[in-house]
Amino acid sequence: MRHVLPLALAALVLSASNAAAGPERVAFPAGYRESFVRYLDVDRPDRKTKRFFYVNPEALEVATAGAPLPDGTVLIMEDHPVELDGEVPRRDAEGRFIAMPEITNVFVMEKQPGWGEAYPADKRNGDWDYAWFDAAGSLKHSDPARYDGCFSCHQSRAARDFTFTFFKYLEDLKR
Amino acid sequence: MGIMRSGLCLVVLLAAWASGAEAADITVRMAAADYAPARIEARVGDRLVFVNDDTLDHNVFVPTVGHGVDLGKQTPGSRAELPLGKAGALEVECVIHPDMHLAVQVAE
Numbered sequence: 474m475r476h477v478l479p480l481a482l483a484a485l486v487l488s489a490s491n492a493a494a495g496p497e498r499v500a501f502p503a504g505y506r507e508s509f510v511r512y513l514d515v516d517r518p519d520r521k522t523k524r525f526f527y528v529n530p531e532a533l534e535v536a537t538a539g540a541p542l543p544d545g546t547v548l549i550m551e552d553h554p555v556e557l558d559g560e561v562p563r564r565d566a567e568g569r570f571i572a573m574p575e576i577t578n579v580f581v582m583e584k585q586p587g588w589g590e591a592y593p594a595d596k597r598n599g600d601w602d603y604a605w606f607d608a609a610g611s612l613k614h615s616d617p618a619r620y621d622g623c624f625s626c627h628q629s630r631a632a633r634d635f636t637f638t639f640f641k642y643l644e645d646l647k648r
Numbered sequence: 649m650g651i652m653r654s655g656l657c658l659v660v661l662l663a664a665w666a667s668g669a670e671a672a673d674i675t676v677r678m679a680a681a682d683y684a685p686a687r688i689e690a691r692v693g694d695r696l697v698f699v700n701d702d703t704l705d706h707n708v709f710v711p712t713v714g715h716g717v718d719l720g721k722q723t724p725g726s727r728a729e730l731p732l733g734k735a736g737a738l739e740v741e742c743v744i745h746p747d748m749h750l751a752v753q754v755a756e
Contacts, residue, residue, distance in 0.1 A: 512713070513711065513713055513716050514716050515710075515711075515716035515717060515718050516716065516717045516718070517717075517718045517720065518717070518719060518720070519719065519720035520720070524716075524718070564731075564733065567714075567733050567734040568731055568732070568733015568734055569733065569734070626743065629743065629744060629745070629746045630746060632746065637709070637711060637743070638711050638716075641711045642711070642713065645712065645713065
């Protein structure tokens with residue numbers, strides 16, 4: 474009996490951890506527009522959108538170029554429609570799209586110790602998980618299967634700790 | 649004196665031609681999961697025209713700060729254009745194929 478209780482607790486914790494895998498365990502970073510650091514803007518002509526990329530300052534502070542990103546890193550990709558001339562995106566003096574204030578999507582990826590253990594090796598993105606929110610912070614999709622595309626796409630950047638932009642940003646800063 | 653005046657006129661004409669040079673379209677081919685050419689020197693106002701000659705999909709992506717662009721998925725046979733509106737060095741990647749790289753230097 475003495476050995477049964479710890480085993481049962483361990484099983485319960487493991488089960489809870491597995492059950493929580495997916496977007497539900499990624500918290501919406503309320504107030505990120507004020508507290509996070511915007512490190513990159515990306516124009517997306519085919520969707521007539523502009524994307525702003527943010528990182529939490531705690532991660533930026535300790536992240537090192539070329540090394541795996543620290544646990545607790547939170548990265549955000551925020552979508553905006555852009556100003557148009559008819560059907561064509563308007564550009565500023567440097568040829569960049571001009572974002573409208575409206576936010577249409579907030580994609581979050583967060584890294585926490587052990588999070589990746591819930592996923593099979595051919596899907597796992599290190600210890601990252603993903604969530605897709607609206608501007609108010611409500612999950613757009615809670616079904617983990619809707620995030621398979623995130624995992625498969627980010628697999629191509631395994632050498633950059635599964636990030637397309639932030640790992641590269643740190644490397645570029647170092648130059 | 650006449651020769652000097654002619655030379656001066658030639659210099660002025662060449663300078664005017666250089667500063668007023670028309671923007672160019674520079675074709676970049678995507679074949680065998682590579683960008684060709686892999687290095688480009690361009691000027692502000694030029695356009696890169698990406699032609700997917702491959703049998704695979706590609707997706708032009710620029711993660712360089714100040715130049716970030718995602719042209720979206722390009723199926724075989726399709727073209728996509730990237731206007732160069734700002735001077736600087738930028739790196740072009742492919743979202744799908746991490747080993748595809750193109751370095752672009754854009755001058756004023």
